[in-house]
Amino acid sequence: MLMMVFDVCSHGLLVLVLAPLFVGVIARVKARFAGRTGPSLLQPFFDLRRLFFKNSVYSRTTTWVFRAAPLVVFAAMLALSLLVPLGISRAPAAFTGDILWLAAMLGLARFFMITAALDTGFSMEGMGASREAFFACLGELALFMNFITLALLAHGFSLSGMIGVDAPLSWEHAGPALLLVAASLFIVLLAENCRIPVDDPDTHLELTMIHEVMILEHSGIDLAYMLYGAAVKLLLFAAILVPLVIPFRTGYPPVDMGIFLGGVTGMAVLVGVVESVMARLRLNRVRNFLLIAFVLAFFAFIVGLWRM
């Protein structure tokens, strides 16, 4: 029992420390691309600390939904993090079929975020909410197709069985399908976390924003929870993707952890590079972008079946 509590705590701590760092690495890479030195890697921590010490301001049109949303989002992301193995740190709450739970937590967080955005009665937030809901539908389709393919390859319905430290998928056996799954999941990562080809996290033009416009009305500690939740989500997607791309294990825990952390850093750099070299897609093309993710996942599924 004590061991379990320790596991959960250490895993959670790892997530909470790595998530802002991940965002910091992306910001640094983007700054380097733009020819600037960029903020410190710890800048997201400072921002979060500043926000955590501030009070929130609430509009009179909002109800309890608006106040509950940040906590629900943050809590859902933490619950989700218990299912995702991080390097040698095994997922504390893994069980058969936890990929469904993962999707459910994502859905719960999204539901509250969208309802809170609608709760403000601000038309721009409503637009953001509508876009988020639409793109999330398509993203979820691709995500599930990927999970089905991975379940097929790994002969199991637990995320830990697919990407865990004990039972990694091997590229020699399932290489072609994994190649496609990795590409598809990367698109889903960019879309789910509102990174550049889909949504620009730096823009503050209400007409084009998706995620940022939905948290416009949140302030102070509420905003901190929202931002922290988004950072954790980004990290978890990277943590799912990295073991697929680098599936080998040496057997020495420190080396494996190093490989994992290196992979996560590489993923942050990759996201930063994509954000720097690509332009935002026109809003009506985001749909096609997500459809590509789905078709790639479907293709991976067929290749997986073919090789069975």
Place this chain on the structure above:
Amino acid sequence: MTAWIDASCILIVFFALAMLATHRLIGVIQLFAAQAFVLGFVPFFLHAHDLSGRDITLALGTLVLKAGLVPYILFWAIRRVSMRSEIKPIIGVGASLIFGALLIAGAFWVSLSLKLPGKPLSDLILPCSLATVLLGFMIMVTRTLAVAQVLGYLMMENGIFLFGLSLFDAMPVIMEMGILLDIFVAVFIMAIVVNHINEAFERSPGSNRGKMGESG
């Protein structure tokens, strides 16, 4: 080497799908060049242990002609006629992607019952080549722009080339080179045809009608 062949096959179909999803003509040509580039390396992977002059000729021929010269000619053609860069497909990009997925599934399904003589190194070559042919055909019939149709045709040929590679030992190299040359000539002729079409469009009845309407 089988892993490399597998990866090449997957990449070739991936580029085909990307071509199906691309809106800009320049992007489609670049994707085609990338696809031909990957295709050019497949003969190397197929006979990695005993590379013969035939493999090298075939690979180099593919790389130079398809990944170099053909895209160059197409770029030249669209620059010369300053064509519109947006591809307007008959059915939308989203729908064509879904159809593309179905075509890939169909290609794999057909390959299940297709027994070819000889033992190919990778079992992905056959379904992926069929998928590329079908996707190329799809591009050919759903695009309205002549150059895009040319690209669809070229992609189909890429698929046939991959198919031929799986039967490589049974196919004389002269025939392969003949196909390559055919394609080269075809692109050349199509570039000329496209030029003429575009010049003809400038004096098309449609534009005249507009002027007549104004005067009348």
